[in-house]
Every structure is written in structure tokens, then in C-alpha cells.
Amino acid sequence: MTKREVRVTCTHDCPDACSSIVTVDGTGRAVDIRADSSHPITGRFLCAKVDRYLERVYSPDRLMSPMRRTGSKGTGEFEPIGWDEALDEIVSRWNDITDRHGPEAILPYSYLGSMGMLDAFGTMDALFNRLGATRLDRSICGPQGFALSFLTGVAWSDPENLPDAATIVVWGMDPVSTSIHTWELIRRARKSNGAKLVVIDPYRSRTAAHADLHLRPHPGTDGALALAAGHVILRDGLADDDFIGARTTDIDAYRTAVEAWTPDRAAAETGIPAADIVTFARLYATARPAAIRYGVGMQRSAGSGSALRAIQCLPALTGQWRWPAGGISNAVSIGELNLGAISRPDLAPPDTRQVSMIQLGRMLGDNAMDPPIRSLYVWNSNPAVIAADQQRVLEGLRRVDLFTVVHDQFMTDTARHGDIVLPATTMLEHADVVGSWGFSYLSWNEAAIDPMGESKSNAEVARLLAGRLGFDDEVFRLDDHELMEMVLADSPAAEAGVTAEALRRDGFARVGSPIGTAVAAETTFAFSCQTLASVGLDPVAEYRPPAHVPSGSGPHPLRLLTLKRHHSINSSYTALPVFLRAEPEPRCEIHPDDATARSITDGDRVRVYNESGEMACTASVTERVMPGTVAVPFGRGRSDAALAGANSLTSDALGDLAGGPTFCDNLVEVEGA
Numbered sequence: 082m083t084k085r086e087v088r089v090t091c092t093h094d095c096p097d098a099c100s101s102i103v104t105v106d107g108t109g110r111a112v113d114i115r116a117d118s119s120h121p122i123t124g125r126f127l128c129a130k131v132d133r134y135l136e137r138v139y140s141p142d143r144l145m146s147p148m149r150r151t152g153s154k155g156t157g158e159f160e161p162i163g164w165d166e167a168l169d170e171i172v173s174r175w176n177d178i179t180d181r182h183g184p185e186a187i188l189p190y191s192y193l194g195s196m197g198m199l200d201a202f203g204t205m206d207a208l209f210n211r212l213g214a215t216r217l218d219r220s221i222c223g224p225q226g227f228a229l230s231f232l233t234g235v236a237w238s239d240p241e242n243l244p245d246a247a248t249i250v251v252w253g254m255d256p257v258s259t260s261i262h263t264w265e266l267i268r269r270a271r272k273s274n275g276a277k278l279v280v281i282d283p284y285r286s287r288t289a290a291h292a293d294l295h296l297r298p299h300p301g302t303d304g305a306l307a308l309a310a311g312h313v314i315l316r317d318g319l320a321d322d323d324f325i326g327a328r329t330t331d332i333d334a335y336r337t338a339v340e341a342w343t344p345d346r347a348a349a350e351t352g353i354p355a356a357d358i359v360t361f362a363r364l365y366a367t368a369r370p371a372a373i374r375y376g377v378g379m380q381r382s383a384g385s386g387s388a389l390r391a392i393q394c395l396p397a398l399t400g401q402w403r404w405p406a407g408g409i410s411n412a413v414s415i416g417e418l419n420l421g422a423i424s425r426p427d428l429a430p431p432d433t434r435q436v437s438m439i440q441l442g443r444m445l446g447d448n449a450m451d452p453p454i455r456s457l458y459v460w461n462s463n464p465a466v467i468a469a470d471q472q473r474v475l476e477g478l479r480r481v482d483l484f485t486v487v488h489d490q491f492m493t494d495t496a497r498h499g500d501i502v503l504p505a506t507t508m509l510e511h512a513d514v515v516g517s518w519g520f521s522y523l524s525w526n527e528a529a530i531d532p533m534g535e536s537k538s539n540a541e542v543a544r545l546l547a548g549r550l551g552f553d554d555e556v557f558r559l560d561d562h563e564l565m566e567m568v569l570a571d572s573p574a575a576e577a578g579v580t581a582e583a584l585r586r587d588g589f590a591r592v593g594s595p596i597g598t599a600v601a602a603e604t605t606f607a608f609s610c611q612t613l614a615s616v617g618l619d620p621v622a623e624y625r626p627p628a629h630v631p632s633g634s635g636p637h638p639l640r641l642l643t644l645k646r647h648h649s650i651n652s653s654y655t656a657l658p659v660f661l662r663a664e665p666e667p668r669c670e671i672h673p674d675d676a677t678a679r680s681i682t683d684g685d686r687v688r689v690y691n692e693s694g695e696m697a698c699t700a701s702v703t704e705r706v707m708p709g710t711v712a713v714p715f716g717r718g719r720s721d722a723a724l725a726g727a728n729s730l731t732s733d734a735l736g737d738l739a740g741g742p743t744f745c746d747n748l749v750e751v752e753g754a
């Protein structure tokens with residue numbers, strides 16, 4: 082065989098969904114990965130992680146065969162077994178559990194470890210639906226934004242238009258680390274239009290360091306800022322009256338909602354100086370056009386849904402929806418596919434119970450649940466690290482009467498608690514169709530190399546399990562390419578002419594149309610929206626404070642940020658050299674004032690703690706965090722130690738919309754270790 086080049090689409094849980102070219106040598110080994118510069122979003126470069134993706138594929142730590150646990154849960158002692166033996170054991174244990182407790186005693190747990198359509202939304206779901214297992218509400222990331230769009234009928238605009246904006250507001254997002262190709266579009270707007278960059282973030286992130294104006298609200302207080310911005314815009318006569326008259330309804334209700342939100346009141350709530358709030362409101366209202374790109378970072382507090390609604394009113398008030406680059410951007414090409422055809426929600430018995438993935442620990446410990454969870458099957462996720470209230474999750478995973486199966490590429494902290502562990506392929510080793518939650522592209526992922534060891538894809542494992550369980554529905558008999566055709570057939574993408582054949586040939590296709598002008602051209606924006614009231618939100622807009630606002634005198638007075646890392650994606654990569662070179666140890670960032678008050682100096686060993694748990698860190702004394710807030714890194718695994726990661730400190734309480742998480746809504750104390 083000679084050298085060849087294969088087009089691989091990144092399946093990480095990231096807005097960018099990059100297209101890359103992988104070079105495979107004559108022996109079938111991948112020797113290079115580089116950006117596919119023909120892709121309009123990917124352009125000339127890959128991110129810091131995927132640039133090193135081959136380290137991940139060929140890591141000596143890859144799982145190579147199925148394994149059965151030999152030691153106690155969590156110790157990581159396993160023996161290799163064959164696939165037949167592993168699958169037979171799973172099916173016999175499930176049959177037994179189903180006979181004794183019913184199928185709802187089985188809980189499938191997955192998220193977006195791979196965002197490929199077959200990987201993430203495919204036949205594994207169909208399998209558990211057919212089985213009648215408990216359903217999982219996958220609300221751990223940023224469900225509020227999507228829910229708000231559905232409830233109000235207001236589409237988000239396409240971020241590909243960002244380079245045309247005159248002012249860009251990055252609200253609770255750190256694209257330099259989390260979506261480097263969004264950052265590239267912002268960089269272009271600044272270079273070609275002299276666009277102003279406003280960053281709204283309590284933390285001086287890599288993105289905020291570039292801002293013309295950096296507003297630093299206390300975590301979870303964005304709603305107060307948005308309402309005060311509206312107040313200033315109306316007070317100073319900066320609203321777009323023509324747009325409001327022609328394209329919106331109920332402006333008086335909005336006027337009433339923001340009336341009391343003076344800059345001074347918002348300053349007291351958010352910690353942002355009142356003068357900066359005024360500067361921001363004027364800049365935003367007078368820029369033509371001004372774009373808002375909101376991130377997931379601001380959707381982790383009790384009142385995030387309400388805050389997002391308050392933000393959603395701003396482009397209507399100022400007529401920014403007139404321009405494709407205006408409005409609020411976030412594009413979702415996943416919606417262009419016919420996912421139901423392969424995930425088959427119709428196969429689930431009616432009224433099958435559904436539980437929140439955020440509350441795994443609570444559920445595993447709840448014997449009163451009817452029936453209690455007796456088996457957990459995990460793929461595409463590492464709940465021992467990423468789910469809230471980590472100590473409770475670990476306690477649940479250690480239960481001897483819980484039969485746990487984990488399908489992963491690595492021996493994660495979750496896998497260490499498995500009874501059976503199954504090896505998974507990476508994006509280089511299986512084909513898929515990949516959507517994006519950041520840009521309007523669908524892409525084809527071609528398998529570049531053979532599966533490593535005995536690893537198998539999620540779709541393959543679903544077929545094997547379905548076969549052993551005797552499920553003969555057509556969806557379990559189709560091969561990957563037939564499934565990919567099905568996902569595209571009868572879909573909005575197909576109506577727009579995107580076929581499997583075209584995707585495969587061209588590598589990617591743009592789907593959907595620029596929707597930035599939707600409000601201006603086709604629909605009206607309702608400042609009072611009754612569907613919001615139907616889910617318990619204010620129909621207009623209101624401020625809901627964080628759930629754990631410190632009294633100032635309580636035992637845990639510091640607000641906590643648990644931050645994503647530049648060199649990892651969630652818990653993935655955190656055990657690989659690419660990450661450990663950059664972050665050999667976890668650091669707790671603390672403001673000099675708070676450090677001094679606690680006699681902590683830079684480099685000290687500290688413990689960060691609250692009533693849920695604790696985390697051992699090295700102190701970084703820095704003004705990147707504000708007084709009263711500390712930041713710890715999210716995603717590192719070390720559940721074998723007594724002290725654990727960021728989620729030891731987080732609560733599993735749900736927010737005000739769509740069952741979203743409250744990861745940045747917790748209080749802690751820090752002391753020298």
C-alpha cells in the first residue's frame with residue numbers, strides 16, 4: 082500500500098467540528114493530521130488538542146480488549162476477556178435484572194464524548210429505547226439556549242457572519258480556548274472592520290485578555306446586567322423605534338420590566354461599576370451591527386434561563402436583528418438531520434421514566450426509586466469526573482450491587498468502577514456523519530485506519546447487543562453506511578440537497594440558511610411571550626439571583642468557578658502528555674486580597690472545600706479572578722485518591738430552564754493544607 086490521505090472530521094464536543102486531512106502510511110498507520118484548509122471554518126489550523134490527536138490514537142493507555150473486573154471497584158484491576166464473553170455476561174445480567182426489577186432498573190448514561198451522529202444519537206439510544214430502560218435527560222451542558230429558542234420561536238443567527246460586525250459581545254464564552262475558529266472570525270472582524278470586542282466574564286480568560294471592554298459580573302448575575310443595559314438604552318433614547326414598531330410587540334411590558342434596573346442597582350448586584358454598564362449599553366446600542374455570541378459558561382447558574390431571556394431582548398430593542406451579523410449567534414446543524422430514524426424514541430414504552438444526568442449520584446444512592454438503578458451502561462461520557470456532586474457519584478459507582486458496563490477508549494475514572502469495560506474506537510477508526518452546535522455545516526468522517534486492538538464503535542456494539550437480546554427491528558440490522566443514509570433521508574438537509582453521496586464526495590456541506598435576519602424579515606419578536614410562563618419563567622424578563630449568594634459571613638464565602646482547560650476537552654486528554662506538559666498539577670486561582678486574608682501565598686498547597694467535598698490544589702495568587710471568587714480547573718480525574726476534582730465542590734441542583742446545571746453557582750472556602 083502506498084501513502085494516502087483521508088478526510089476526517091473532528092467528533093469532539095466543540096462548536097467547530099473541524100475538517101482535517103490524515104495521512105496514512107503504507108503500513109496503515111496514521112502519521113500526520115492537519116487542517117483541511119478547504120473547509121470555510123477550519124481554515125489553516127487545528128486546535129491545541131487535535132493537532133496532537135495521534136498521541137491520543139496511539140497512546141499506550143488505549144484500551145485494547147474487553148475486560149472484566151478482578152479487584153474491588155475503583156482500584157483498576159481487570160483481566161482481559163473476549164468480546165463474546167463480555168457481551169454474553171452483559172446480556173445475561175440484564176435479562177436477570179429485567180426479570181426481577183423491570184427494564185427501568187437499567188440506566189444508560191452517555192454524553193458527547195463523540196459527537197458523530199451514529200456515535201452520539203444513534204442505535205445505542207434505539208437499543209435502550211427498545212429495552213425500555215430508564216431515559217436520560219442530557220441536560221448537563223447548555224440546554225437553556227436551545228430551549229429558549231424553541232419556546233420563543235426566535236432563531237439564533239449564524240456566527241459565520243461575525244466578521245461583518247462592528248461590535249462583538251462575547252458573553253460567558255472563552256473562544257480562544259473553547260472554539261478557536263470562532264475566535265478566528267472575531268479576529269477577522271477586528272482586523273478588517275476595527276470591530277470592538279466586549280467580553281462579559283467574571284474571569285480574565287484568554288479571550289477577555291484581548292477585550293476592548295471587559296465586564297466582570299459575579300457568576301450567575303448576568304441577568305441583572307442585561308436588564309440594566311435595557312434600562313439605559315430606553316432611558317437614553319437609544320432604542321430602535323422603527324424596528325420596535327414594525328417587528329416587535331409588547332414593548333411597554335419590557336419597559337416596565339427594566340424600569341427599576343438602574344445601573345446603580347445592577348452594579349450592586351453584579352459588581353460591575355455603574356459607569357461601565359452605561360458604556361456597554363451605549364456601545365451596544367449604537368454599533369451597526371452589534372453581534373452577541375453567548376457561551377455555555379453563562380448557563381451554569383440557578384437563573385441562567387432568565388438571564389438568557391433578558392439578553393435575548395437586547396437585539397430586538399436595538400434593531401440589531403436587521404443585519405445577518407447582528408442578533409445573537411449560535412448555529413445548530415444537528416437539527417438538520419433525521420435523528421429519530423436511528424435513535425427510535427418511538428420504540429420506548431410510553432411513560433418510561435426520565436432522569437437528569439446531572440443528578441447521577443443522587444439516583445444511584447436512592448433506594449426509594451421504583452425500581453432502584455441496578456445497572457449502569459456508560460458510553461461517550463466520564464460521569465465519575467464530569468457529573469455534579471462527585472463524591473456522591475463515586476459512592477454510587479462503588480455499590481457492589483450495581484452492575485456497571487463502561488465503553489471507552491481509555492481507563493477513565495468511571496471505567497475503573499466498571500464490572501465490564503469495553504474498548505472504543507476513535508474518530509480515526511470509524512465512519513460517521515458529524516453535525517455541529519456552532520456552525521451550519523454537516524461533515525463526513527471517513528475511517529482512516531483500522532480499529533486499534535479489538536476496539537469497536539458505539540454503533541457496532543449496539544448491533545452486537547441488540548442481536549444477543551433478540552431485537553430484530555430493521556435499525557439494528559443496518560450497517561454504518563446505511564444508517565448514515567437514513568440520518569440524511571427525509572431530513573431538512575436532504576430537502577436542501579445534501580445527500581450522503583454528496584457529503585462523502587465533498588467532505589462537508591453548508592446547511593440551513595443564514596438565519597440572522599429571521600426576526601426582521603419574517604417573524605415578530607414578542608417582548609411578552611406566554612410560552613415562557615408555561616415553563617415557569619417570566620413572560621417578559623426578570624432577574625433570578627444565583628442560588629448560593631454568600632451572605633458575607635457564612636462558612637463558605639467564596640464563589641467558585643470550575644473552568645474548562647485550553648489543552649483538554651472536558652475530562653478527555655487530562656491524562657495525556659499534551660495536557661500534563663501544560664498543567665502538571667491543579668491550581669486554585671485566588672485574588673491577592675483573599676489570599677492575604679487567609680495567609681496564603683503563591684505556590685502554597687491548599688484545600689478548597691465546602692459541605693459537598695474538597696479538592697487539593699496549589700494556590701495561584703492572581704487578579705485573573707475577582708475578589709470573592711476562586712477558580713479551579715474542571716476535568717482532571719483522580720478518583721482513586723481521597724481528594725477529588727472540581728465536581729467534589731458542585732451541587733446537583735437544577736437551574737430555572739430545561740433542567741440546566743448550576744456548576745458555577747457554588748460557594749467554597751480555601752485554607753492552607
Ligand SMILES: Nc1nc2c(c(=O)[nH]1)N[C@H]1C(S)=C(S)[C@@H](COP(=O)(O)OP(=O)(O)OC[C@H]3O[C@@H](n4cnc5c(=O)[nH]c(N)nc54)[C@H](O)[C@@H]3O)O[C@H]1N2
Pocket residue numbers: 094095096222223252253254255256258259260281282283284286298299300301302303375376377378379380381382642644645646647648649650651745
Ligand atoms: N479547550 C477546550 N475546548 C472546549 C471544551 C474544553 O473542555 N476544553 N469543552 C467543550 C464544551 S463541552 C463546551 S460546552 C464548550 C464551552 O465553551 P464556552 O462556551 O466558552 O464555555 P466555558 O469555557 O465553560 O466558559 C466560558 C467562560 O464563561 C465564564 N463564566 C462562568 N460563569 C459565568 C457567569 O455566570 N457569567 C458569565 N458571563 N461568564 C461566566 C468562565 O469564567 C469562562 O471563562 O467548549 C467546548 N470546547
Ligand SMILES: Nc1nc2c(c(=O)[nH]1)N[C@H]1C(S)=C(S)[C@@H](COP(=O)(O)OP(=O)(O)OC[C@H]3O[C@@H](n4cnc5c(=O)[nH]c(N)nc54)[C@H](O)[C@@H]3O)O[C@H]1N2
Pocket residue numbers: 094192193194195200221222223377460461462463464466467468469488489490491493505506507538539643644645650651652653715727728731744
Ligand atoms: N464542574 C463542571 N462540570 C462540568 C462542566 C464544567 O464546566 N464544570 N462542563 C459540563 C459540560 S459543558 C459537559 S459537555 C460535560 C462533558 O462531559 P462528557 O461528555 O462526559 O465529557 P468527557 O469527560 O470528555 O468524556 C467523554 C468520554 O467519552 C469517551 N469517548 C470519546 N469518543 C468515544 C466513542 O466514540 N465511543 C465511546 N464509547 N466513548 C468515547 C472519551 O474517551 C471520554 O472518556 O461535563 C460537564 N461537567
Ligand SMILES: [Mo]
Pocket residue numbers: 094221222223377
Ligand atoms: Mo458542554
